[in-house]
Amino acid sequence: MDFHKVGLSDSEYKTILEILGREPNALELELIGVMWSEHCSYKSTRPLLKTYPQKGKHVVQGQGENAGVVDLGEGWGLAFKVESHNHPSAIAPFHGAATGIGGIVRDIIAMGARPAVSMDGLFFGDSNLQKTHTLAKEVVKGIGFYGNAVGVPVLGGKTFYSPAYNGNPLVNAFGAGFVRLNKIASSQTAKPGEFAVLVGSKTGRDGIAGASFASRELDENDNASNPNIQIGDPFEEKLLIECCLDILDKDLMTSMQDMGAAGILSSSSEIAQKSGCGIDIQVLQIPLRDKGMEPWEIFLSESQERMLLIVKEENLDDVFKITKHYDLDCKTIGTLTDNRRYKVFKGDELIANLPIDILGDTPVKFWPSEVPADLSERQAIDLSTLKTTSPAEDILKLIACANGNSKHRIWEQYDSMVQLHTIMGPGSPVAAVEVPETKRACLLTMEAEPWKCFTDPYLGASETMALSLRGLWLSGADALGMTNCLNFASPEKSERFYELKESIKGLADTCRELDCPVVSGNVSLYNETVSAPIYPTPLVVTAGLIINRDEILKAGMTRSGDKIYLVGENDGSLGATRYQKMKNGKPLGKTVEPDYENEKLFRERAIKTAREKTANSGRVLAGGGLAVALANEAISSGVGMNISIKPQTTVESLLFSEGGARAIYSVPNNKIKEFENTWNGFSFDCIGTATGDSLSWDNLFTIPISDISKAFLEGE
Amino acid sequence: MKTSIVVFPGSSCDRDIERAISETLNTQVDMVWHEETTFSNDPDLVILPGGYSFGGYLRSGAMAACSNIIEAIKTHAAKGKMILGIANGFQILTEAQLLPGALIPNTSLTFICQKAYLRVEQTENMFTSDYKIGDVVQFPIAHHEGLYFLPPSELKELEDAGQVVFRYADPVTGESGAEYALEGSLNGIAGICNKKGNILGLMPHPERATFKHLNGGVDGIAFWKSIAKAFGERGGF
Amino acid sequence: MIFKAEVHIMPRKTVLDTQGKAVEKTLIHLGYTSLKEANVGKIVKIRLDAESADSAKKSVESMCQDLLVNELTETFDIIIEASCK
Amino acid sequence: MIFKAEVHIMPRKTVLDTQGKAVEKTLIHLGYTSLKEANVGKIVKIRLDAESADSAKKSVESMCQDLLVNELTETFDIIIEASCK
C-alpha cells in the first residue's frame, strides 16, 4: 500500500520504518496515517501553541484535555472549548454545522460537565450573493436543529460576511458546561485491566477519514459526491448526555473520551497513551451499522454520538444497566494493558500491533515563514479616501451593513433560554449565564477581527483578544481564561504560515500581559479554495466571573437624563475598520498597537464601575467605533442622545475609528462624582446627555432613533 | 400538594420546570420516567415538560403519546386532577387526545425562540385564576411545531365552550388574534384547556418567565400562584 | 412471508401545506414555471412478517392509526408489495 | 398536458435513518412484533405542465437536483403519471 495515500510524506514514512523496525501492514499504515494528519496531530502548530500562557490562578485543567476547566468558586468549574467544523459545513452546510454542535457537546460531556451553553462563530461569503444566503440558511438551520433538540441554549455568537469566505465558510462551535470540581472526568486516568466500553450509536461508514479530509484544501469538485459526510442525531446525543452524567455521578467509570476525528482509533489510543497504558481492541465486538466494513473503516469512522468509557470489571453490569435504561447501545470493545502497545484483534488474529507512542507522539512539522509580499500594500491607507460628506448617512449604512445589522433572524432560530439559566442571551454584547445553585454569573465574549488580522496578523489578533477582555471587564467580570479557534489557510505556503505564526504570537502576548490563560482550543488549517485563501481568522471566546450576578453592568439600560461618558482616547485607528472597509471596498491599514498598561488601568476602573453601580449602562467600542456604539446603545435603550464633542484629529477618526481600551457609559446624575472619581487617572470625558428620540451630535447630524432601529433590524 | 413531572427520552425542560415550581409552589416533586405504568406518589398535578421527546421524530409528541405512562395520565385526568403540558408537553397531550387539535409546523418553517405576548382569555380553570381576563402577559416561546390547528367546526366548538385560555396578543393594545401569532396558530391560540378545566396545554413557557434575574421576565409567577390557589381552595397543601 | 409496505402520508387539503407552498415558491423562483402545484408529505417504508397481503395491510393500517398518522391533519395511502426475501 | 409526479425521497442506506429507527422501536413497543424494519422519508407530489411524460420526468429530475433532494444523504425515485385534468 502506498503511504502517500494515507497522507504521509517520504520522511515521515522513513521515521515510521525506524520506529517499527519493519514495514507496517495496510491497517497499521491507515492508523498511523490518520493519527499523523494535521487534524489529529496538530503537527504544524504544536510548537506555536506551547507559547500560550497556560497557567493562572483560576485554571483547573489547561490544554491537553477534551476541554479546559476554570474555577468558578463554590465548588463549580466551567469546562469550555471552541471547535471548527469548517470543511464539513462547506460540503454539507446543514449536517456539517449540526454535527459541529454535536461534537463540541461531547467534548464537554467528556469533562464530566453538563453541557450548558453554546455559541456559534459563522463566517460566510459575500453577502450580496444568493449562494451565501442559501448556505447561511442551511448552516443556521443545522445548528438550531441539533442545539435545540439536545437542549443546550445558544447564548450568542459572531456572524461575519466577506468574499474571502466565498468557497470556504467557517463554522466554529463553542461549548461550555458546568462541572463539580470534585467530579471532573479525565481521559488520562485509565488503568491496566480496565475495560474500554463503547456507548452510543453503532459505527457506520459516515465520516470515514474525515480527519485527513480536514487536513487538505477543498477542491472545487468536493460538492459532487463525497462519502465523508456525517449525519447527526441530537436525540441520541441527548440520551448520551444523560447517560454519561448518570454513570459518572454514580462513580462507575474511571476515564472518558469522546469520539471525534478518527473515531475509535483516536479515542482509544489517546486514552491509553495519556494514561500510560496499552490497549487491546477486539474489532468484532464493535457494533456496526453497515455490512462488510473493513477494520480500517471501523477504526476511522466518524459516526456521531459515541463515547468511550473506561470501566472497572466490577462496575460493568451497572454501566450496562444504565445504558439500557437510556436505550443506548453499549459494548465492551477492549481491555487496557500495561504493555504500551496498541493491538487490534479480529477474533484470535492479531491484525495490528503498534507501540502506543507512535499514535500519540506524532512528529512536528516546521514550515518556512515569509512576510507576505503584499503586506505593505495591505497596510497602506490613504486617509483622503475616507472623508465623510454625510455622517448621518454613513452611520446608517454602517448599522445596516451585513456585518453591522441585527442578527436576530439567525439567533431567533436557536433556543437561547432552555435550561433556565440565561441572564444575557444573543443580542447583548456579552453573554451571561448563572452558575448553578449560586448567585454567581459566568460571562462569555466571542470575538474575531478578520480584517484587522489580514492587514496585520499580530496587531489584529492582539486587538481581538483585548476586545474580548474589555467586554468582560466592562460588565464587571474578572477574566478566567480563554479558548480559541485558529482558522487559517495552508501552512505549507510560507506567507500563510507567517500569518498563522504572527496571529498566535499576538494572542499569546496579549493573554500573557493581561493575565488570561489559554485553556483549550482548536486549529483548522487549509481553509482555502483554488481561487483564494480565507482571511487569517483567529476566533476567541473568553470566560469571566462575577461573584454577584446583580452587579453585572449591562448595555442598553441608558435612561433619559443620564450623562453619556466616553472613557479612553478619542481616537483609535481607522485601519481595517468597518468604516474604512465600507469606503474602500477592502480592508486597508493597521489597527492600533497594543497598550497593555492602559488596558490594565481600564480593567481596574471598568470592574470597579460595575461593582459600585455608578453607571446605568455601558458598552465597549467595537465595530463602527464611537458613532455605532452610541447608535446601538440608543436603539437598545430606546432613548436618544445629545452628543457634543470636538474632534482632536478628524471627524472620521472621532466617529468611526476602532481599537484600544475605550467605552461609553451612561451615568445617572447622582453618581457622576463617584463615576468620575473611579475614572480618575484615565482619560474620560462627559460627551452628552441621554434625551429625546434622536441621536444628535452638535451640528454634525441628527438621526431619529426609529431610523437607526429600522436600519439595524432590516439591514441593507 | 404533590407534583409528578414526566420525563421522556429527549425531554429538556424537565429540570427547568422542577426548579420553577420548587421555588414557587409548596409542593413535593417527583420525576417519573415514561416507562413507568403508574404514579407511585398519587400526585395532584402531573406536568409534561417541553423538549424533544423521542427526538421530535415523525410528529412532535406522537411517540411519547405511545409511552407506558400515558395510561396512568389518562386515569389521573379522569379523576379530575390537574395536568399541565408545556410546549412538547402540549403536543403530547393533543397526540394522546387529552386535548383537542394538533400542533403543526410554524408557517415560517423555522424554529422560533422569542418573547411572546399572550392575552388571558379565560380564568375559570385551575391554572389562570390569579390573572384577570384581558391581562396581557409575556411568556417566551421556543418551538418549531407550534401552529395550533383544528378543523373549522371543532374550532368553533372549542371557542364557544370557552376553552381557549391564552391567545397571542399585541403587548401595547392588548388586542389578541391570529395576526399576533408568530407561528400562525389558528385564531391566535397559544393555550387551551379541556371542558372541565383540569387539563391545560400551552406552547409558551411560563417557567421561563419565573426568575427575575434571568432574561425571560416574571409574568409566569402568577401562573404558578394560580395553581397554588387551586389547591388552597381545595385544601390541597 | 415478508411483505413490504409503503405508507404515503399527506397533509389534508384543509390544512395549510406550508412546506409544499414553500417548495412551490422556490421551484418557481428557480425557473420551473411549468410547475402547477407541489405538496410535501411523508413516506414510511415498512418490512413486516404476515400471512397474506391482506393481513399485512390490516396490520399497517392499524400502525397508521396507532402512531404513523394524525388523522386530524393527515391522510394516508397504503401500498403493499410481497417481498421476495 | 398536465402531469402528476411523485418523488419519493429516502435516507441513503449508508446514512443512519434516525427517524426510522425511532418509529421502529415505538411500533415494536406498541406490540407490532412482526415488524422487521421501518424507514421514514419524504414524498413530494408535483403537478406540472409538460410536452410528454419524458420531458416531465426530466424536469422533475432537475428539480430534485436543484432543491428537493440532498444527494449526499438521500436517494430518490420519480413516478410520473399523466393527469386527466
Ligand SMILES: Nc1ncnc2c1ncn2[C@@H]1O[C@H](COP(=O)(O)OP(=O)(O)O)[C@@H](O)[C@H]1O
Ligand atoms: N451566529 C450567531 N448566533 C448567535 N448570536 C449571534 C450570532 N451572530 C451574532 N450574534 C449576536 O448578535 C450580537 C452582535 O453580533 P456581532 O457579530 O458580535 O456584531 P457586532 O460586531 O456588531 O457586535 C451579539 O449579541 C451576538 O451574540
Ligand SMILES: [Mg+2]
Ligand atoms: Mg460583538
